[in-house]
Amino acid sequence: MPLDPGPRAGACDLPAAAPAGGSALPADRIATARAAAVARAAALEVQVAALAEQQALTTHDDEHDPEGVTIGFERAQLLGLLAGARDEIAALDRAADRLRDGTYGRCSRCGVVIPEVRLEALPAAETCVTCADLRRRRR
Structure with missing residues (x-):
């Protein structure tokens, strides 16, 4: 499921409320964090796809390989990180909505x-x- 960087990725559509002594405007902070989360999720999607390809090309029984982690473990770990990145994107989208609503x-x-x-x-x-x-x- 590809990620939608969407119009929320830019700070231009959010009100520029001045921070109380902060280093960046809330809109900029949200946009920057969202862009980083989108980039992280995209990189994780590439890793998941590469792992699936690797798994399809191998006949090796990695479940009993004493040398390292299994492909199943690696896949579960990557999918967990990907779910976390997607959750962060959703949370940042809600933050952008709160900023527009004046409740941020x-x-x-x-x-x-x-x-x-x-x-x-x-x-x-x-x-x-x-x-x-x-x-x-x-x-």
Whole structure:
């Protein structure tokens, strides 16, 4: 499933809200993070396809190979990383939507302002540190 870099990849369609002492505008941060996630996902898709091709061309029984990891393990690992990259893209798309709606930077759970430092580190952050910690503890 090819990734759609789409119009959301550019920052020009997002409002340029000024950060409170941050180094980049939120729109730029989101666009940059999304572009990196799209590039990472595309590279992982290439690796998954290459691995499938490699698996189709070999008659080697790697399930009992003491030399290293199996193709099945490698494939599962790559698919997990690819799913994570796709999840990140979706989260960044939601962040871009929140920025356009004027709700970016507010916790979706309690409504408190999310610290700029957190948004710089995690542009797609939907919750404040307190709510994220509560959510993590419940798991």
